[in-house]
Amino acid sequence: MKRATIKDVAEAAGVGVATVSRVLSGGSASASTRERVLAVAAQLDYRPSALGRNLRQRRTGGMGLLVPDLTDTFYGQLAEGVLACARAAGEPVVLGSTGDDPEQEAELIGMLLEQSVDRLIAVPCGGAHAWRPALRAGMTVVFADRVPAADGEDDDLPASLTELMLLDGAGPARSPARPLEVPSVLADDRAGVRTAVRYLTGLGHRRIAYLGGPGHGRRVDAFRAALGGRTDDELVVHADGSRDSAYAAASGLLQSRPDLTALVAGGNMLGEAAVLAARELDLRLPGDLSLVMYDDVPWAELCHPPLTVIAQPGRDLGYRAAELVLRSDVRRPKSVVLPTELIVRGSCGPRR
Amino acid sequence: MKRATIKDVAEAAGVGVATVSRVLSGGSASASTRERVLAVAAQLDYRPSALGRNLRQRRTGGMGLLVPDLTDTFYGQLAEGVLACARAAGEPVVLGSTGDDPEQEAELIGMLLEQSVDRLIAVPCGGAHAWRPALRAGMTVVFADRVPAADGEDDDLPASLTELMLLDGAGPARSPARPLEVPSVLADDRAGVRTAVRYLTGLGHRRIAYLGGPGHGRRVDAFRAALGGRTDDELVVHADGSRDSAYAAASGLLQSRPDLTALVAGGNMLGEAAVLAARELDLRLPGDLSLVMYDDVPWAELCHPPLTVIAQPGRDLGYRAAELVLRSDVRRPKSVVLPTELIVRGSCGPRR
DNA sequence: CTCCTGCGTGGATACGTTTTCATGCATCTC
DNA sequence: GAGATGCATGAAAACGTATCCACGCAGGAG
Numbered sequence: 001m002k003r004a005t006i007k008d009v010a011e012a013a014g015v016g017v018a019t020v021s022r023v024l025s026g027g028s029a030s031a032s033t034r035e036r037v038l039a040v041a042a043q044l045d046y047r048p049s050a051l052g053r054n055l056r057q058r059r060t061g062g063m064g065l066l067v068p069d070l071t072d073t074f075y076g077q078l079a080e081g082v083l084a085c086a087r088a089a090g091e092p093v094v095l096g097s098t099g100d101d102p103e104q105e106a107e108l109i110g111m112l113l114e115q116s117v118d119r120l121i122a123v124p125c126g127g128a129h130a131w132r133p134a135l136r137a138g139m140t141v142v143f144a145d146r147v148p149a150a151d152g153e154d155d156d157l158p159a160s161l162t163e164l165m166l167l168d169g170a171g172p173a174r175s176p177a178r179p180l181e182v183p184s185v186l187a188d189d190r191a192g193v194r195t196a197v198r199y200l201t202g203l204g205h206r207r208i209a210y211l212g213g214p215g216h217g218r219r220v221d222a223f224r225a226a227l228g229g230r231t232d233d234e235l236v237v238h239a240d241g242s243r244d245s246a247y248a249a250a251s252g253l254l255q256s257r258p259d260l261t262a263l264v265a266g267g268n269m270l271g272e273a274a275v276l277a278a279r280e281l282d283l284r285l286p287g288d289l290s291l292v293m294y295d296d297v298p299w300a301e302l303c304h305p306p307l308t309v310i311a312q313p314g315r316d317l318g319y320r321a322a323e324l325v326l327r328s329d330v331r332r333p334k335s336v337v338l339p340t341e342l343i344v345r346g347s348c349g350p351r352r
Numbered sequence: 353m354k355r356a357t358i359k360d361v362a363e364a365a366g367v368g369v370a371t372v373s374r375v376l377s378g379g380s381a382s383a384s385t386r387e388r389v390l391a392v393a394a395q396l397d398y399r400p401s402a403l404g405r406n407l408r409q410r411r412t413g414g415m416g417l418l419v420p421d422l423t424d425t426f427y428g429q430l431a432e433g434v435l436a437c438a439r440a441a442g443e444p445v446v447l448g449s450t451g452d453d454p455e456q457e458a459e460l461i462g463m464l465l466e467q468s469v470d471r472l473i474a475v476p477c478g479g480a481h482a483w484r485p486a487l488r489a490g491m492t493v494v495f496a497d498r499v500p501a502a503d504g505e506d507d508d509l510p511a512s513l514t515e516l517m518l519l520d521g522a523g524p525a526r527s528p529a530r531p532l533e534v535p536s537v538l539a540d541d542r543a544g545v546r547t548a549v550r551y552l553t554g555l556g557h558r559r560i561a562y563l564g565g566p567g568h569g570r571r572v573d574a575f576r577a578a579l580g581g582r583t584d585d586e587l588v589v590h591a592d593g594s595r596d597s598a599y600a601a602a603s604g605l606l607q608s609r610p611d612l613t614a615l616v617a618g619g620n621m622l623g624e625a626a627v628l629a630a631r632e633l634d635l636r637l638p639g640d641l642s643l644v645m646y647d648d649v650p651w652a653e654l655c656h657p658p659l660t661v662i663a664q665p666g667r668d669l670g671y672r673a674a675e676l677v678l679r680s681d682v683r684r685p686k687s688v689v690l691p692t693e694l695i696v697r698g699s700c701g702p703r704r
Numbered sequence: 705c706t707c708c709t710g711c712g713t714g715g716a717t718a719c720g721t722t723t724t725c726a727t728g729c730a731t732c733t734c
Numbered sequence: 735g736a737g738a739t740g741c742a743t744g745a746a747a748a749c750g751t752a753t754c755c756a757c758g759c760a761g762g763a764g
Contacts, residue, residue, distance in 0.1 A: 003489065047462070047465065047466050048466070049466070049468060050466050050467045050468065051403070051406050051407045051410070051412065051467075051468050052407060054403050055403045055404060055407045058403070060403065062446075065447075069432070070422060070428040070429075070431045070432050070435070071425065071428045071429055071432055072428075073423065073425060073428070076422040076423045076424075076425070076428045077422075077423055079422045079447075079449075080421070080422050080423055080449060083422070083447065083448065083449045084449075087448070087449075087456070087459075087460070090463065092446045092448075092463055092464075092467055093446065093447055093448075094414075094444045094445065094446045094447070095417075095431075095435065095445055095446070095447040096435065096439070096444075096445075097431075097432060097435045097436075097439075104439070107439075108439075110399070111442065111444055112444075113399065114399050114400070114401070114402050115402045115403075115444055116401060116402065116403050137355065243650070269650075272650055272651065272654060275654055276653070276654070297651075298595070298621075298624055299624065299649075299651035299654065299655065301628070302624060302627055302628070302651065302654075302655045302656070303651065303654045303655065303656070304654070304655070304656030304657075305656075
């Protein structure tokens with residue numbers, strides 16, 4: 001059973017293909033013609049092939065979505081937000097999971113380019129230069145949750161993403177006085193971390209550590225700032241995005257620094273690792289260690305003790321990013337920052 | 353900056369487009385020509401456009417993936433499995449989230465058809481007839497985790513999916529003696545719930561309830577069978593896939609049947625709802641109520657008490673489904689059943 | 705030497721759509 | 735009534751690729 005093509009409809013309705021196309025895309029046509037074409041199309045169960053359209057317009061509809069790990073509930077929420085918006089717009093979304101590995105990220109970007117996907121929502125893990133091919137190809141990219149790190153390490157590539165967009169931007173006469181903003185949808189990390197740290201210092205804690213993951217540059221900066229610069233470097237430690245690495249980092253930190261009394265985990269997988277490691281070392285929450293975790297995942301309440309968290313609106317982040325990438329106005333990319341909220345439960349107590 | 357086309361490569365290499373196509377798709381070509389074409393292609397940074405190829409072959413590469421809810425960790429794992437396999441094959445996957453709503457499912461199927469996606473992995477929620485359009489269009493469908501319910505309710509539509517495939521199958525001379533098998537990748541529900549129920553009855557429990565979700569027909573059957581038919585109907589209750597509904601169902605069950613001493617939750621969201629509801633009603637685990645939950649999600653260990661679970665290999669389910677849909681042999685669709693494992697932790701105790 | 709076979713190659717075509725352009729007809733203006 | 739204006743319409747081109755087919759050339763068999 002072959003699908004009906006626009007040609008079939010045109011013949012059956014006794015009109016030209018152009019007319020059918022116009023009727024279906026909302027162009028001008030006489031009432032009688034429109035009616036007839038629509039009737040025939042419905043009767044033949046005609047659905048325009050996205051393939052033909054895409055080839056003609058030299059672009060795939062819909063959008064790409066790159067997340068680090070769907071096993072992480074937060075990214076699940078973010079993805080659901082993106083999907084909700086895409087569904088409302090009737091657009092497909094092609095998904096990739098990077099595993100927080102820049103190499104896989106680059107590979108997936110290449111695959112999306114091959115598919116002529118020209119809109120992309122990404123939680124980046126690679127540095128700014130990884131995004132060069134995408135931007136050069138004219139892809140509309142919106143970053144969610146994070147922004148690529150500026151990497152000027154190896155050569156004379158443009159270091160920051162802003163420079164990069166200036167370089168590749170479409171407008172030939174770009175005013176350098178008003179540099180392009182990188183379109184992104186982020187949670188307010190500065191406020192979130194500051195609130196958490198103030199809450200902990202308010203409880204009397206002085207030795208507070210940050211357990212971070214890939215792309216946590218902004219959060220670490222906020223953490224240091226909130227601590228007023230009185231931070232040991234050993235008090236901020238990084239994992240690479242996998243569960244194992246998170247556990248190793250958490251366990252290592254707690255063992256090497258028995259003097260610390262509070263910990264903020266920069267993600268729910270890191271928080272999970274932290275309570276596991278603490279339990280393994282016989283550290284009680286909140287008696288021996290106070291914990292604030294990023295992300296208000298459902299199980300935070302079920303944990304023992306219930307976890308005090310910094311809630312990020314994961315779903316909203318995704319939804320807004322999708323909105324942005326769809327209504328993308330290349331002229332003035334817009335960034336949005338969404339608020340976070342400290343939800344106090346039972347995992348923090350006064351310094352013992 | 354325009355992308356190089358196959359024509360550019362052909363001209364630059366001084367050959368015809370057909371030759372370029374052959375070289376790149378592994379056809380026959382002389383060594384010298386192949387080398388030259390490859391060199392030119394690399395130098396021009398040529399990437400074949402999936403658009404052109406897809407239109408020509410009248411199909412989109414890659415596969416669709418339909419899951420109920422990415423916020424549910426189990427489906428996150430399943431999706432990661434699919435993505436892993438797809439990535440290995442270099443194929444894109446377009447994702448949809450149905451919210452366990454047959455209407456949305458139908459809409460998403462329509463969208464995939466429009467995109468000419470001809471391979472689909474789905475956790476179905478609608479009945480068998482919902483899959484008719486997809487199969488008629490020649491889509492290769494592999495069901496994961498569940499199989500559509502046979503719905504012969506309204507009219508003379510084929511009731512079971514097997515009949516349906518017989519009807520639409522490609523082979524005109526199909527032997528009715530050997531009916532088609534519906535390709536699917538499932539966990540061994542029968543063994544899983546039998547093991548759980550035996551474990552609970554072994555602890556002395558007699559009043560055991562099942563808290564189910566959409567598509568849990570097979571699990572409920574297994575539950576009833578394991579109980580030897582001595583089941584009240586009120587002891588199996590269904591939610592609709594949302595968190596709220598899961599909580600309502602759990603709370604309602606626990607309140608209306610104070611006599612029950614054990615509960616098996618058919619999914620991690622249902623389990624989450626169950627411990628929440630139990631806590632709300634001041635029922636202690638495992639003192640007042642024993643709980644076995646489907647899905648060994650990471651937080652099961654962090655819960656208080658740590659949850660005894662039926663572990664399903666979510667990631668493997670997804671990976672195998674993707675393998676199946678890629679190597680699809682329409683002649684003999686194959687189904688695979690993966691084992692489950694009962695992981696005993698602290699949420700079950702002897703009948704008080 | 706001739707015929708046949710086989711292989712490497714390039715021209716041409718088709719895939720299904722959108723869009724441009726020219727045409728024809730009807731209406732409006734002076 | 736003649737020219738100008740507008741609108742509905744269809745033919746045709748283009749998008750980038752894979753594949754069919756025909757062609758030419760080399761080498762082997764007779």
